[in-house]
Amino acid sequence: MKDILHQLDGILAERKNADPQSSYVAGLYSKGLDAILKKIGEEATETVMAAKDGNREQLVYEVADLWFHTLVLLAQQDLDHEAVLDELARRFGISGIDEKASRGQS
Numbered sequence: 001m002k003d004i005l006h007q008l009d010g011i012l013a014e015r016k017n018a019d020p021q022s023s024y025v026a027g028l029y030s031k032g033l034d035a036i037l038k039k040i041g042e043e044a045t046e047t048v049m050a051a052k053d054g055n056r057e058q059l060v061y062e063v064a065d066l067w068f069h070t071l072v073l074l075a076q077q078d079l080d081h082e083a084v085l086d087e088l089a090r091r092f093g094i095s096g097i098d099e100k101a102s103r104g105q106s
Helices: 002-015 024-031 033-053 056-076 081-091 096-102
Strands: none
Touching: 002 024, 002 056, 002 081, 024 033, 024 056, 033 056, 056 081
16 A cells, blocks of 8 residues: 555656646645645545545545645645655654654643
């Protein structure tokens, strides 16, 4: 499964230099951070709506869109999925309560 994430990282990096007319992702990059963040917000809302509707197939579809656009954001910020996986690994085995407390959050 990590193979698809590596493949997406590579494609998203390539799209940074692509013609915005030739690629959806290149078009998002050319519109800037606000456009990417707006798209993530839209996908998050659609994910919530699919979950509330109890539509499992639609939920999977919307989560895939949300994850994809989050990967676009990471690439735009010169990060990749490995940074997120590393953070999840760091948190593994630590209770959520303890992890949040270590960051000064309640």
